[in-house]
Amino acid sequence: DTGVSQDPRHKITKRGQNVTFRCDPISEHNRLYWYRQTLGQGPEFLTYFQNEAQLEKSRLLSDRFSAERPKGSFSTLEIQRTEQGDSAMYLCASSLLWRGQVYGYTFGSGTRLTV
Amino acid sequence: QKEVEQDPGPLSVPEGAIVSLNCTYSNSAFQYFMWYRQYSRKGPELLMYTYSSGNKEDGRFTAQVDKSSKYISLFIRDSQPSDSATYLCAITTSYGKLTFGQGTILTVHP
Numbered sequence: 001d002t003g004v005s006q007d008p009r010h011k012i013t014k015r016g017q018n019v020t021f022r023c024d025p026i027s028e029h030n031r032l033y034w035y036r037q038t039l040g041q042g043p044e045f046l047t048y049f050q051n052e053a054q055l056e057k058s059r060l061l062s063d064r065f066s067a068e069r070p071k072g073s074f075s076t077l078e079i080q081r082t083e084q085g086d087s088a089m090y091l092c093a094s095s096l097l098w099r100g101q102v103y104g105y106t107f108g109s110g111t112r113l114t115v
Numbered sequence: 116q117k118e119v120e121q122d123p124g125p126l127s128v129p130e131g132a133i134v135s136l137n138c139t140y141s142n143s144a145f146q147y148f149m150w151y152r153q154y155s156r157k158g159p160e161l162l163m164y165t166y167s168s169g170n171k172e173d174g175r176f177t178a179q180v181d182k183s184s185k186y187i188s189l190f191i192r193d194s195q196p197s198d199s200a201t202y203l204c205a206i207t208t209s210y211g212k213l214t215f216g217q218g219t220i221l222t223v224h225p
Contacts, residue, residue: 004158031211040123042203042215043159056212091158102211105149107158 002026004108006092012114013082020078021111025094029104032075034067035091036060037110043091049075050097082115089113118142121204121216130225134191138204138216141185145214148180149205150189152198153218159203163189194223 005024013019025032031050035043046065047057051072061067064082069075079086089110096103121138128134136150147166151159163178165171171178179188187206191198199222205213 033212035213040217042119042121042205042218043213045212045214048211093158105161105164105213107151107160109156109158112156 004092004094004106006090006108006111008111009109010112010114015083015115016081018078018080019082019113020076021090021092021113023075023077023092023094023108025074025092026096026104026106027073029094029096029106030072031095031097031102032069033093033095034075034077035093035107037089037091038087046077079113082113084115087113087115116141118214119204119206119216121219123217123219125220125222127222127224128194130194130196130223132194132223134194134198134221134223136189136191136202136204136219136221138187138206139185140187140206140214142206142208143182143185144208145185145206146209147207148178148187149207149213150176150178151203151205151215153201153203155200159205162202194221196223196225198223 033048034046037043049069091110093107095105149164150162153159168182175192177190201218204216
């Protein structure tokens with residue numbers, strides 16, 4: 001399977017605990033994005049990377065959230081001191097930026113977080 | 116006012132009907148327009164994308180963009196029960212960060 005892979009699929013945690021999610025993008029893609037989706041809403045942008053550089057962060061990404069993409073391949077999203085309001089589906093997507101155009105914007109199946 | 120507005124529905128139609136889904140947006144800088152389909156507890160799946168005003172057709176799906184009215188539509192012809200899902204419009208300025216509508220829940224009943 002060459003799609004975007006996210007792990008775990010579902011995470012249940014207690015308030016105050018730290019959690020970490022992993023995303024493996026499509027191997028040829030150099031851009032990686034994180035979104036959050038709550039019930040009945042469309043996904044909301046959190047942050048994105050081009051290779052290993054984090055280029056933009058949303059105001060939704062409080063200081064309890066941190067994302068990394070250490071070698072320009074997989075990425076992790078960590079939430080510290082989780083709160084009930086963090087319960088949501090966390091979606092990862094990847095795309096290829098080539099000659100100024102972006103191709104193949106593909107989402108993973110998401111990690112559902114329950115706090 | 117949200118940057119992208121989408122009627123959440125729900126929309127229920129009989130099999131074989133033509134479905135029309137719509138979004139409006141406020142930022143004239145938006146250049147790229149996409150429609151995603153999302154089944155329950157799955158990630159969004161890209162159906163259509165376009166970057167210019169006019170129509171784009173792919174099988175039973177037609178995407179329509181009217182930049183002057185800031186209005187985009189997705190038409191589904193000969194709808195099938197397997198089309199039952201949430202449909203999301205997504206718009207971007209530079210094809211990086213996507214701004215999504217709320218999603219429209221569609222049910223196609225046999």
